[in-house]
Amino acid sequence: MDTLTRQRGEGSPEPGAAAPRLDGATARSGITAPEPDGTAGRQVDRIAGVGLLDGRVVDVDIAGGVVVAVTDAGVDTTGGSGPVGPAVIDGRGYMALTAPAEPHAHLDKALSWGATRPPGCDLGAAIDAWRAFAVTVDEDEIHGRALAAARRLVASGTTAVRTHVDLHREGDPLRGVRAMVRVRDELADVLDLQIAVMVRDEDPAERARDAIAAGADLIGGAPHIAPDTAAETHRLIDLAEELGVGVDLHVDEFLDGDHGMLTAFTDRVASWEPGRIRTAGHCCRIGTMDASGQSAAATALSGAGVGVVTLPVTNLYLQGRAECTSTPRGLPPVRALLDGGVTVGAGADNVRDPFNPVGRSDAIETAMLLVIAAHLDMDTAWHLVTDGARDVMGLPPAGPAPGRRADLLLVRASGLDDVIADAPVDRIVLRAGRMVSARASVLVDPFLTQTSTLTQASTHPPDLQEAP
Numbered sequence: 001m002d003t004l005t006r007q008r009g010e011g012s013p014e015p016g017a018a019a020p021r022l023d024g025a026t027a028r029s030g031i032t033a034p035e036p037d038g039t040a041g042r043q044v045d046r047i048a049g050v051g052l053l054d055g056r057v058v059d060v061d062i063a064g065g066v067v068v069a070v071t072d073a074g075v076d077t078t079g080g081s082g083p084v085g086p087a088v089i090d091g092r093g094y095m096a097l098t099a100p101a102e103p104h105a106h107l108d109k110a111l112s113w114g115a116t117r118p119p120g121c122d123l124g125a126a127i128d129a130w131r132a133f134a135v136t137v138d139e140d141e142i143h144g145r146a147l148a149a150a151r152r153l154v155a156s157g158t159t160a161v162r163t164h165v166d167l168h169r170e171g172d173p174l175r176g177v178r179a180m181v182r183v184r185d186e187l188a189d190v191l192d193l194q195i196a197v198m199v200r201d202e203d204p205a206e207r208a209r210d211a212i213a214a215g216a217d218l219i220g221g222a223p224h225i226a227p228d229t230a231a232e233t234h235r236l237i238d239l240a241e242e243l244g245v246g247v248d249l250h251v252d253e254f255l256d257g258d259h260g261m262l263t264a265f266t267d268r269v270a271s272w273e274p275g276r277i278r279t280a281g282h283c284c285r286i287g288t289m290d291a292s293g294q295s296a297a298a299t300a301l302s303g304a305g306v307g308v309v310t311l312p313v314t315n316l317y318l319q320g321r322a323e324c325t326s327t328p329r330g331l332p333p334v335r336a337l338l339d340g341g342v343t344v345g346a347g348a349d350n351v352r353d354p355f356n357p358v359g360r361s362d363a364i365e366t367a368m369l370l371v372i373a374a375h376l377d378m379d380t381a382w383h384l385v386t387d388g389a390r391d392v393m394g395l396p397p398a399g400p401a402p403g404r405r406a407d408l409l410l411v412r413a414s415g416l417d418d419v420i421a422d423a424p425v426d427r428i429v430l431r432a433g434r435m436v437s438a439r440a441s442v443l444v445d446p447f448l449t450q451t452s453t454l455t456q457a458s459t460h461p462p463d464l465q466e467a468p
């Protein structure tokens, strides 16, 4: 069972209402969003008998959206008063983990693979396929896919997302931004959603100002696509400074040469006040440097307070396609960056769109890839998709410890190795102390009954049928 609450407000369905029908392209791809029901959004007062990463089995008490106590399971330290409220989750067999955060998504592009079908698999083919599709979509179409993608993230355990969103060439250039603002409003009770607007070199400054005025939080962009990468980097940072917002740029998403972007970026933001968002996504080129170059890059990034986001599933797909021998991985040297004091998070980037045809909208998938492709130990990999991602996003600490926000992922497992290796289906997700999703695998009887016929039977599993 998947459950997901939605904001109760003007124009928003009550929990239990059917999800909006998805656009045709999404429906054809067989993807539906988790359905809300009446149990979602319920306040949780205690999680009883749940395991922690350190092996302890504890009771976790929650009040006001924050973890207020973590005590050995069954040991009453309240003087007989018990939990702070009556809503107790049976956590036996589960582990309580910090809920993941997704620091770099493209919800406006997500789940469009079925409709776009790029003829090639490299970045150029993906861009061409997306641009051809983008002229055909309106705000509602973008909203439908983005909402579905966001719900899939929540159902997997993610309670905070930063999405990038395109400005459009034809028609209303802000329709993607408006769609993301709608998703942010509709999911306000279940998800922290940050919006970075992708400003291209062809976009006049006024369009970027309009996007921030329409609700975008950050200036984004991919200056390496511009003819003069360094100049475009400076222009975007000028815009952010003028508008008083942070930046999240696609930095060095390539493997050859130095386009001067990394130095321009770190030089410009080094003087920014603490706490102002400055994020460098991808940073693939740093992975091609020798050890001294990597160390120098780490020193510059750390000194400038830049948070780096590595995106294994998409960059493993996109990068290195020209190399038939010793194919590069397309990842920054995560271990070297961490050793150099850089704040690092990890995300998925594109999911089932022209830039990446696969992806499960599941941070556990990203953690698994970090173990395999970035050679991280499992604790560090999990840190990058949880605490590291939240740090990059400027979010307060969360997790099963007193004083932290009660954004928690309960997953049926006995250790982090079970979590990352198995990606268990059974998960309960809390955001600020409220349950926003709960699901479990079930056994089924696949045999037809004596009275049924094949023509009466569905040819698809129930969870792949179209939304009602």
Ligand SMILES: [Zn+2]
Pocket (backbone or CB within 6 Å): 104, 105, 106, 164, 250, 281, 349, 350
């Ligand atoms: Zn991206």
